[in-house]
Amino acid sequence: MLISGRGSNLAAIMRAASEGRLPGGRLDLVVSNRAEAGGLALAREAGIETLVLSQRAAPSREAYDSLLAETLRARGIGFVCLAGFMRLLGPAFCAAFPDAILNIHPSLLPAFPGLDAQRQALEHGVGVSGATVHFVTPELDAGPIVMQRAVEVRDHDDVASLSARILAVEHEIYPAAIARVLAGGWRIDGRRVRWESRAD
Numbered sequence: 364m365l366i367s368g369r370g371s372n373l374a375a376i377m378r379a380a381s382e383g384r385l386p387g388g389r390l391d392l393v394v395s396n397r398a399e400a401g402g403l404a405l406a407r408e409a410g411i412e413t414l415v416l417s418q419r420a421a422p423s424r425e426a427y428d429s430l431l432a433e434t435l436r437a438r439g440i441g442f443v444c445l446a447g448f449m450r451l452l453g454p455a456f457c458a459a460f461p462d463a464i465l466n467i468h469p470s471l472l473p474a475f476p477g478l479d480a481q482r483q484a485l486e487h488g489v490g491v492s493g494a495t496v497h498f499v500t501p502e503l504d505a506g507p508i509v510m511q512r513a514v515e516v517r518d519h520d521d522v523a524s525l526s527a528r529i530l531a532v533e534h535e536i537y538p539a540a541i542a543r544v545l546a547g548g549w550r551i552d553g554r555r556v557r558w559e560s561r562a563d
């Protein structure tokens with residue numbers, strides 16, 4: 364997993380793994396671009412290998428992407444999950460893990476990509492926002508959508524209250540989406556993820 368901050372989604376995924384809700388998946392490595400990321404301590408406590416790879420380790424964005432891809436490859440990583448990783452990953456990184464990088468975003472994409480999605484939703488005045496798990500492509504928050512869940516925006520919501528309700532949903536759908544992707548039986552068809560065995 365790639366993180367930059369507190370790591371609450373990481374914690375939800377670690378919990379899912381320990382409860383057997385991620386069949387076929389194992390959390391082998393947590394990488395942060397920031398040494399202060401709270402999620403690193405959570406991973407260490409759980410006995411998961413951690414690594415800090417600062418952007419200062421590479422002279423350019425492209426070089427950072429290559430270094431990160433090589434670092435993961437060298438450890439045999441085949442599937443990458445981003446949770447609050449505050450760097451845009453370019454074509455070189457995406458090509459190193461084709462259809463094998465997921466991200467979670469705190470809005471119903473394609474609405475409100477980028478930073479402060481919850482604030483964007485409030486300022487726009489929407490009645491519904493939510494969370495999205497999607498495949499990562501070099502375009503920001505724009506890859507094929509794996510799973511979404513709506514969250515109602517209430518009259519008295521502020522950024523903190525809306526973010527908290529969206530975060531609770533993130534913690535449910537991210538492990539579920541990872542499990543679903545790891546189970547296979549899907550293909551990417553343009554922008555759409557097609558599920559072979561989906562009943563609905």
Ligand code: GRF
Nearest residue numbers: 369370371372447467468469
């Ligand atoms: C989450 O809201 C996620 O959707 C966004 O960044 C936040 C990360 O939170 N991309 P955490 O570090 O998982 O607690």
